[in-house]
Structures are given as structure tokens and as C-alpha cells.
Amino acid sequence: MKKSALLAILVLVLAVSTGVLGYLYSTKTVTAPEAVVSPSLAIGDYTDKWAASAHANSASEAFRHWDDSEDGTVPASCAQCHASTGFKDYVGLDGSEALVVDQPAKIGTVVDCSVCHNDYAESNPTVVFPSGLEVASDAGVASCWTCHQGTEGGINGSLDEKIGTTAPDDKGESLAFVNPHYLSVGAMYLGSEANGGYQYEGKTYAGRFEHAEGVQTCTQCHDPHTLHLADPGYAKCQTCHSEVTTYPDQRKVRRTKSDYDGDGDVAESTYDEINGLTEQLLTAMIAYSENIGGTPIGFSENYPYWFADNDGIQDEGEKSYADWTPRLMRAAFNYKFVTRSSGYIHNPTYSAQLLIDSIEDLAAGDSNITLASYVRP
Ligand code: HEC
Ligand code: HEC
Ligand code: HEC
Ligand code: HEC
Ligand code: HEC
Incomplete structure (x- = not known):
């Protein structure tokens, strides 16, 4: 049978x-x-x-x-x-x-x-991602990829469709936040092979995160039933990362040699490098929205996520953000995509690339934004 x-x-x-x-x-x-x-x-x-x-x-x-x-x-x-x-x-x-x-x-x-x-x-079928790209699945994880793939494509997808021919710093009736949705980890892991993030024209992007043998596919790390780290859990990580003994020690790992976020600290963990970039991206979005759009943007973890802000805190009555430009939409999409897919562990290279490109794109529209010396992997 x-x-x-x-x-x-x-x-x-x-x-x-x-x-x-x-x-x-x-x-x-x-x-x-x-x-x-x-x-x-x-x-x-x-x-x-x-x-x-x-x-x-x-x-x-x-x-x-x-x-x-x-x-x-x-x-x-x-x-x-x-x-x-x-x-x-x-x-x-x-x-x-x-x-x-x-x-x-x-x-x-x-x-x-x-x-x-x-x-x-x-x-082990081929899985189709929101970008329209198809990828042959790793053994036993097609179902994971089918649900944890997000719902919107960036370039080649609904984001670019919505932007249409609107100039980068113009506002337009049809512009609005495009949400990549939650836990799009399959798309994050595959990088440019699934094209889950907004990939800027003229740049090249990393494909799947080649981590190491035995910790490559979803179920080599996650137990498919508990969803926690699969037996033997953190002991498996320790064979290569002695600093990892319990949750959330994986956030201490640093293997990259590069100073992604340009803060001069090359000893901080990869988690902190990526976090440094997401923080700088949010700062750049706020500056850009004030200088170019006229209405400062604020972010909250809860729906509608982006709101018209005057003090950095979402107060009652502060409305869902309305003054979107194409540059701001792309940045918001990538911000949500990386932060809600634990990008630092599922694909640190792709995460760093998307975040750096998003900050630089905003700066191209707003000369007041100062760029740190990012090291793009
Ligand atoms: C039918 C869709 C579907 C499939 C298939 C699926 N997931 Fe999920 N997964 C979800 C949803 C929906 C949630 C959120 C559930 C909730 O909030 O209770 C989730 C949550 C999770 C979480 C978060 C757990 C937590 O405690 O927050 C992990 C990790 C996860 N899934 C991993 C996987 C892996 C690995 C596979 C493949 C073996 C997989 N999922 C297959 C839909 C799916
Ligand atoms: C491709 C798969 C996929 C599709 C299609 C999808 N979702 Fe989800 N959604 C997920 C996953 C995975 C989660 C788990 C996220 C979590 O718990 O953080 C989720 C979480 C949610 C949540 C819970 C968020 C929270 O804060 O706990 C809501 C609400 C939701 N989705 C609404 C929708 C709606 C509405 C649609 C249809 C318009 C939709 N989703 C379509 C995959 C999907
Ligand atoms: C190298 C081991 C590893 C691999 C491979 C891996 N994960 Fe994870 N995943 C983790 C760890 C560790 C966390 C917890 C991250 C944290 O909380 O900082 C996590 C978190 C998650 C979450 C919750 C994210 C959140 O922000 O709440 C989901 C969903 C998930 N993984 C799904 C997947 C799917 C689907 C795959 C396959 C495409 C996958 N993971 C591959 C180790 C892995
Ligand atoms: C999110 C996907 C998912 C869900 C839901 C799920 N399983 Fe599994 N299950 C798997 C995967 C993937 C494997 C193979 C694990 C491996 O290769 O390490 C597996 C393995 C098993 C095995 C071992 C036999 C084998 O084929 O390797 C049994 C028994 C099993 N599951 C029973 C169940 C039962 C009972 C439920 C519901 C109560 C369930 N599973 C729900 C994904 C899932
Ligand atoms: C067989 C050795 C090996 C095992 C086992 C292993 N890793 Fe890794 N890990 C590596 C290598 C090598 C890199 C660098 C990969 C790269 O950047 O190309 C890395 C990178 C990472 C990174 C990203 C940091 C960065 O700078 O690239 C995290 C986070 C991480 N590992 C967590 C884990 C977790 C959690 C586990 C256990 C589930 C684990 N690793 C198991 C070898 C391993």
C-alpha cells in the first residue's frame, strides 16, 4: 500500500x-x-x-x-x-x-x-508564488510553501500594477498600501527565486538562503506538528553555533563579515544588523513622507499598520495613511515583508538587499535623507 x-x-x-x-x-x-x-x-x-x-x-x-x-x-x-x-x-x-x-x-x-x-x-509539486514564479518544492514542504508565501507580488505583481505609470514621487488616487501579508517565510527563504520582495530595477538579488546541510528546508528546522524547532532542537544548531542553547539565542549568531547597516559595529549579531536596517528604513520613510508627501507617516503593528501621524504614536482618530507615492509604497512593502517573515534567519542576504535598496530609493527622491555606509551583500 x-x-x-x-x-x-x-x-x-x-x-x-x-x-x-x-x-x-x-x-x-x-x-x-x-x-x-x-x-x-x-x-x-x-x-x-x-x-x-x-x-x-x-x-x-x-x-x-x-x-x-x-x-x-x-x-x-x-x-x-x-x-x-x-x-x-x-x-x-x-x-x-x-x-x-x-x-x-x-x-x-x-x-x-x-x-x-x-x-x-x-x-513534491511545483509551487506557484504571488509573483507568478514557480519553484519545485524541497522534499515534504510544498504545503508549507503554499500557505507561507504571502498574498501579493512586488515587482511583477500587484504592487507594480497599482503603481502603474505614476512618477516615483507623485501621489495618485489609486495608490495605497499593498500588504505582503503575514509569515511569508517560504517566499523569504527563496529570495529572488520566488520574488516575494519588491526588487528594484537594475539590482541583483540573492536566491534561496544556502544555510548548511541538515538545516536547509522548513521541516529540517521546524517540527511540522509542534512547529517549534524539530528534535533535537537547539542541540542541532550547537554543532555549528556554540552560542545557541535556547530560544532566542539564534538572534546572537553572526556569520556575515559585512557591516550591512553601516553603524561601524562588525561584532553585533546578524539579527541586529537586519534590525539596524529596518530601523533606518522606518526613519527614512518618516523623513521622506514629511519632506515629499507633506504628511508624516507612522507605523503600528496593528491594522491598518500605516497611519497619518504627528508624534510617532498612533492616537485615537489618526487615520490610515493616504498620501502614498510609489517610492513610499515599495519601502512599506519591503518593511512589512522582512519584519513579518523573520528575515534575519530565513534569508539574511535577501533581507539586507531589500532594506538597503529601499532606503536608497527613498533617498533618491529626498536629498535630506543621509545614507550610512551600508555594505550591500
Ligand atoms: C493551510 C495553510 C498552512 C499550511 C499548509 C502550513 N501553515 Fe503554518 N500557519 C498557517 C496559519 C494560518 C498560521 C497561523 C495560525 C495561528 O495564528 O494560529 C500558521 C502558523 C505557523 C507558524 C507559527 C507558529 C507560532 O507558534 O506562531 C509556523 C512556525 C508555521 N506555521 C510553520 C509551518 C510549516 C513548517 C509548514 C509545513 C510543514 C506549515 N506551516 C504549513 C497556515 C499554514
Ligand atoms: C497564501 C496564503 C494566505 C492567503 C491567500 C491569505 N492569508 Fe491570511 N494569513 C496567512 C498566514 C500564513 C497567516 C498567519 C499569520 C499570523 O498568525 O501572524 C495569516 C494571518 C491572517 C490573519 C491574522 C492576523 C493576526 O494578526 O493574527 C488575518 C486576519 C488574515 N490572515 C486575513 C486574511 C484575509 C482577509 C485573506 C483574504 C483576503 C487572507 N488572509 C488570505 C496566509 C494567507
Ligand atoms: C535554520 C532553521 C530554519 C529554517 C530552515 C526555517 N526556519 Fe522558520 N524559524 C526558525 C527560527 C529559529 C524561528 C524563530 C525566529 C525568531 O523568533 O526570532 C523561525 C520562525 C518561523 C515562523 C514564525 C515567524 C514569526 O515572525 O512569527 C514561521 C511562520 C516559520 N519560521 C516558517 C518557516 C517556513 C515555512 C520555512 C521553510 C520555507 C522555515 N520556517 C524555515 C528556523 C528556521
Ligand atoms: C503542516 C503540515 C502537517 C500537519 C498539519 C500534520 N502533519 Fe504529520 N507530518 C508532516 C510532515 C512534513 C511529516 C514528515 C516529517 C519528516 O519527514 O520528518 C509528517 C509526519 C507524520 C507522521 C510520521 C509518518 C511519516 O509519514 O513520516 C505521522 C504518523 C503523522 N505525521 C501524523 C499526523 C497527524 C495524526 C496529524 C494531525 C493530528 C498530522 N500529522 C498533521 C506534516 C504535517
Ligand atoms: C552544519 C552547520 C550549521 C548548523 C547545524 C546550523 N547552522 Fe546556522 N549557519 C551556518 C553557516 C555556515 C552560516 C552562514 C551561512 C551564510 O551566510 O551563507 C549560518 C548562518 C546562520 C544565521 C544567519 C547569520 C548570518 O550571518 O548568515 C542564523 C541566524 C543561523 N545560522 C541560525 C541557526 C540555527 C537557529 C540553527 C539550528 C536550527 C543553525 N543555524 C544550524 C552553519 C550552521
Whole structure:
């Protein structure tokens, strides 16, 4: 019997016995043979791990956002990643056309076993990114890439489409913040191979982050069920990085020789190099918005993220930012993309390139912005 078929049966048996059947979705009715029930102790471990993870957290905003919708569904444009049925619709496991969600999904599902344990995932297919680029998936991680890819492309995507022919420092009716969405880690990891960031014309960009053997793919680092670092966890990192013993020690690692953020400190960690750049990018965006757009911009971690600001703090009544220019939109896109994908660990080179180019692009439109001596990798 095929491994996936066997696992599917085991998973179903377990699902019945633990009451998670409600999450499962199948187009066929599978009658589970009694024989596989007894030795399935190990499966229970997988289920426990999964049940405590973010993927199973049915109370989280990522699965509850649509609770108040009139028809009780997750719209087709969101269901690919926010409903197990929507995911299976997207990859064609429900018999429908692949790479498109045909219909809204009922609310109430999470990222369940059946999303990752199926023929689609086992076939290591090519995954299509929002930029339109296709990449053959690393073994066993096509599902990760399909959801953790963001929803908007930069250049070659919706960002450039929205900008159209508007001159770099002009404002325009159609201009608005384009959000790359959350945890676009698959796109970050692949760099220019997926083109998830806004890549400036005339520059070259790093492809996937070639880290080291054994810590290259999503599931070589993340346990696919707990989502934390996979067994043996930080002990694995220690074989090469003695400074890493527990979370968040990975933020102490420095392998790069370059002073990306140009602050003169070549001993700080890569995390701090990237953070130094994101801070400078935000400062440059604020200066640019004041000098060129006329209205200073502010950033907050919460929706709508960018607001019209007068003191650096989001006060009640401060509205969503409206005075976008193409340069500001590109910078905002890259800022969100790097900060919400843990760029420092998933692809430090690509992150540094996007951030430096964004700052330099703003400076090209506003001569008051002073550039540090960035070292672009
Ligand atoms: C390509 C996959 C994908 C698509 C399509 C997608 N999302 Fe998401 N979304 C994610 C991932 C991954 C997260 C997890 C982010 C987190 O918890 O920080 C997320 C998180 C969210 C959250 C929770 C944010 C929070 O603060 O916890 C909301 C709300 C959301 N998405 C709304 C939407 C809406 C609305 C749509 C459709 C217009 C949509 N998403 C389409 C992948 C996607
Ligand atoms: C986000 C994707 C994902 C989800 C959700 C998921 N798994 Fe897995 N699971 C994997 C991957 C990937 C592997 C292979 C791990 C490896 O190669 O180290 C795996 C391995 C397993 C294995 C070991 C057998 C094998 O084929 O390697 C079992 C058993 C298992 N999962 C059961 C479950 C059960 C039960 C659930 C739901 C309670 C579940 N999984 C949910 C991705 C997932
Ligand atoms: C069907 C879409 C989907 C698939 C497939 C998927 N994820 Fe997720 N993932 C999400 C969503 C949505 C969230 C946010 C859940 C929440 O906020 O509770 C998330 C959260 C996470 C988190 C954050 C955990 C935390 O504690 O904050 C990690 C890490 C993660 N996923 C890794 C993976 C890996 C590795 C794979 C592949 C083995 C994978 N995901 C497959 C949609 C998906
Ligand atoms: C080298 C090991 C490694 C690899 C490979 C890796 N990750 Fe991560 N990932 C981490 C670590 C460590 C963190 C925690 C970072 C932190 O909190 O500073 C993390 C964080 C995350 C988060 C949460 C981000 C956030 O900001 O909350 C998601 C989602 C995620 N990884 C998904 C993935 C996916 C999908 C892949 C494959 C494309 C992947 N990771 C590959 C080590 C790795
Ligand atoms: C087999 C050796 C090896 C293992 C195991 C390993 N790393 Fe690395 N790590 C490296 C090398 C080599 C680099 C530099 C790669 C480069 O920049 O091209 C690096 C770079 C990094 C960086 C980025 C810093 C930079 O300057 O490039 C982080 C963060 C990191 N590792 C974290 C981890 C974590 C977390 C783990 C455990 C999950 C881990 N590493 C496991 C060898 C390893």
C-alpha cells in the first residue's frame, strides 16, 4: 500500500478516537480496518503535538476572522490558507481545477492533518508564488510553501500594477498600501527565486538562503506538528553555533563579515544588523513622507499598520495613511515583508538587499535623507 494511503487511514482512525473528525474532510468514505488501531500509539504523539500548535488553534484570529460573515464562509480569496477545505480546493484534491479556489469554504476548519498528508504533498509539486514564479518544492514542504508565501507580488505583481505609470514621487488616487501579508517565510527563504520582495530595477538579488546541510528546508528546522524547532532542537544548531542553547539565542549568531547597516559595529549579531536596517528604513520613510508627501507617516503593528501621524504614536482618530507615492509604497512593502517573515534567519542576504535598496530609493527622491555606509551583500 502506498505510504500516503496507509497514513491517511491511520490518521482517520486516530481522528475518530480523539474526536478531531470534525476537522477532517474527505471526498471518499474510508472504512478503517480494525487492525491498524492497536499499534497507533505513536500517532497519538503526533496528534498531541499538533493539537497544541498554532495550526490547531481554532480560537486564533487566523481562523476566526470570518465568524461574523453573513454566510458563515471564508471567501475564496482567503480560503487557500485559512481553511483546510479551501487548501484542498486550491491544490485540486477535491477534484476541482488546481491553483484556484473555486468556492468559499465553511468556517470552522484549521490546518488539519489532511492538509499535509495527501497525494499532493507527497508528490513534491511545483509551487506557484504571488509573483507568478514557480519553484519545485524541497522534499515534504510544498504545503508549507503554499500557505507561507504571502498574498501579493512586488515587482511583477500587484504592487507594480497599482503603481502603474505614476512618477516615483507623485501621489495618485489609486495608490495605497499593498500588504505582503503575514509569515511569508517560504517566499523569504527563496529570495529572488520566488520574488516575494519588491526588487528594484537594475539590482541583483540573492536566491534561496544556502544555510548548511541538515538545516536547509522548513521541516529540517521546524517540527511540522509542534512547529517549534524539530528534535533535537537547539542541540542541532550547537554543532555549528556554540552560542545557541535556547530560544532566542539564534538572534546572537553572526556569520556575515559585512557591516550591512553601516553603524561601524562588525561584532553585533546578524539579527541586529537586519534590525539596524529596518530601523533606518522606518526613519527614512518618516523623513521622506514629511519632506515629499507633506504628511508624516507612522507605523503600528496593528491594522491598518500605516497611519497619518504627528508624534510617532498612533492616537485615537489618526487615520490610515493616504498620501502614498510609489517610492513610499515599495519601502512599506519591503518593511512589512522582512519584519513579518523573520528575515534575519530565513534569508539574511535577501533581507539586507531589500532594506538597503529601499532606503536608497527613498533617498533618491529626498536629498535630506543621509545614507550610512551600508555594505550591500
Ligand atoms: C497564501 C496564503 C494566505 C492567503 C491567500 C491569505 N492569508 Fe491570511 N494569513 C496567512 C498566514 C500564513 C497567516 C498567519 C499569520 C499570523 O498568525 O501572524 C495569516 C494571518 C491572517 C490573519 C491574522 C492576523 C493576526 O494578526 O493574527 C488575518 C486576519 C488574515 N490572515 C486575513 C486574511 C484575509 C482577509 C485573506 C483574504 C483576503 C487572507 N488572509 C488570505 C496566509 C494567507
Ligand atoms: C503542516 C503540515 C502537517 C500537519 C498539519 C500534520 N502533519 Fe504529520 N507530518 C508532516 C510532515 C512534513 C511529516 C514528515 C516529517 C519528516 O519527514 O520528518 C509528517 C509526519 C507524520 C507522521 C510520521 C509518518 C511519516 O509519514 O513520516 C505521522 C504518523 C503523522 N505525521 C501524523 C499526523 C497527524 C495524526 C496529524 C494531525 C493530528 C498530522 N500529522 C498533521 C506534516 C504535517
Ligand atoms: C493551510 C495553510 C498552512 C499550511 C499548509 C502550513 N501553515 Fe503554518 N500557519 C498557517 C496559519 C494560518 C498560521 C497561523 C495560525 C495561528 O495564528 O494560529 C500558521 C502558523 C505557523 C507558524 C507559527 C507558529 C507560532 O507558534 O506562531 C509556523 C512556525 C508555521 N506555521 C510553520 C509551518 C510549516 C513548517 C509548514 C509545513 C510543514 C506549515 N506551516 C504549513 C497556515 C499554514
Ligand atoms: C535554520 C532553521 C530554519 C529554517 C530552515 C526555517 N526556519 Fe522558520 N524559524 C526558525 C527560527 C529559529 C524561528 C524563530 C525566529 C525568531 O523568533 O526570532 C523561525 C520562525 C518561523 C515562523 C514564525 C515567524 C514569526 O515572525 O512569527 C514561521 C511562520 C516559520 N519560521 C516558517 C518557516 C517556513 C515555512 C520555512 C521553510 C520555507 C522555515 N520556517 C524555515 C528556523 C528556521
Ligand atoms: C552544519 C552547520 C550549521 C548548523 C547545524 C546550523 N547552522 Fe546556522 N549557519 C551556518 C553557516 C555556515 C552560516 C552562514 C551561512 C551564510 O551566510 O551563507 C549560518 C548562518 C546562520 C544565521 C544567519 C547569520 C548570518 O550571518 O548568515 C542564523 C541566524 C543561523 N545560522 C541560525 C541557526 C540555527 C537557529 C540553527 C539550528 C536550527 C543553525 N543555524 C544550524 C552553519 C550552521
